[in-house]
Amino acid sequence: MAQTNTLVKKEAGEVAATEATRGGIYYTPRVDIHETANEVVLFCDMPGVKPADVDVKFEKGELSLIGKVAPRSAPGRALNEEYGIGDFYRNFAISPEIETDKIAAEYRDGVLTVHLPKQEKLKPKRIAVKAG
Amino acid sequence: MSILTRWEPFGELQQEMARFQRQMSRMFDRWGLDSAGWPTAAVAYPALNLWEDEDFVYAESELPGLKLNDLEITVTGDNRLTIKGERKSPTSEKAEWHRQERSFGRFERTIDLPVSMDTSKVEARLDNGVLTIKMAKAPQAKPRKIVVKAE
Numbered sequence: 001m002a003q004t005n006t007l008v009k010k011e012a013g014e015v016a017a018t019e020a021t022r023g024g025i026y027y028t029p030r031v032d033i034h035e036t037a038n039e040v041v042l043f044c045d046m047p048g049v050k051p052a053d054v055d056v057k058f059e060k061g062e063l064s065l066i067g068k069v070a071p072r073s074a075p076g077r078a079l080n081e082e083y084g085i086g087d088f089y090r091n092f093a094i095s096p097e098i099e100t101d102k103i104a105a106e107y108r109d110g111v112l113t114v115h116l117p118k119q120e121k122l123k124p125k126r127i128a129v130k131a132g
Numbered sequence: 133m134s135i136l137t138r139w140e141p142f143g144e145l146q147q148e149m150a151r152f153q154r155q156m157s158r159m160f161d162r163w164g165l166d167s168a169g170w171p172t173a174a175v176a177y178p179a180l181n182l183w184e185d186e187d188f189v190y191a192e193s194e195l196p197g198l199k200l201n202d203l204e205i206t207v208t209g210d211n212r213l214t215i216k217g218e219r220k221s222p223t224s225e226k227a228e229w230h231r232q233e234r235s236f237g238r239f240e241r242t243i244d245l246p247v248s249m250d251t252s253k254v255e256a257r258l259d260n261g262v263l264t265i266k267m268a269k270a271p272q273a274k275p276r277k278i279v280v281k282a283e
Contacts, residue, residue, distance in 0.1 A: 030234045034227040043222065045234055047194035047261030072192070072262075076185030079246060083179040083194065110196030110261015 025086035029067065029112075037124050040098065040116040046088045047110035048072070054112055056105045063092045063103070065112060097122050177239050178215065178263075186275060189245055189267045195219075196261035197234075207254045207267055211245040215263070247273035 032043040049067035057064045067088035098116045105114045178193040203217040221236035253268035
């Protein structure tokens, strides 16, 4: 079995440097980041967030990812509570290599994917070799 | 008892420190967190919230990136709920990983439910990565209202 059992929520501590005005607990979403020749792609797990409540912002060199979670009202009596429910929040400093106007994001099945394209001049180029 | 003892000016402080360290590690163990604050493998996956009302037992779990088809949910008559599935990792060719906090692979978890279930009445839905299972209690497991007659 893979390490799936380590996948549990973590409450946001000092990671969330900017304080929230909205009350309640914020969670630090788990993130994978990979880089290809043309872009940096960020995958962020935000389960329970409705697509309209995902907020991706880029400001002053920082990318902020916010997922607001509507309270899920549970009828009846709790038997077992293994995780808490709250908003997701995380900030990333973005390198100047990124073409910030072209940052694109999509949200599906509780996963937010952010595409950060590299600047044209930094992309690898194929140089045509002329036969003399 | 010997009169000559070794002079340990920091003995008491050391003992205090050791005690503090033991307390801290016990605290982290109890919360199932590693030193970086991420929960350790001691916690079963997927985490489940469970609640009940008079007629139903509900189970909820956060399973981002999965579709209902990726899951196998079984409720047996002897009141066991099993959630089985696989989270496939996104395939990417020639990518360099900077961060990998999410986990992928197969998982399976079985829990005992507090009462018997009517296995024909189980509904599961997966919305935005949150799985909700609604299970009907077996008729004999429901609380009965006993009318008390006043003479």
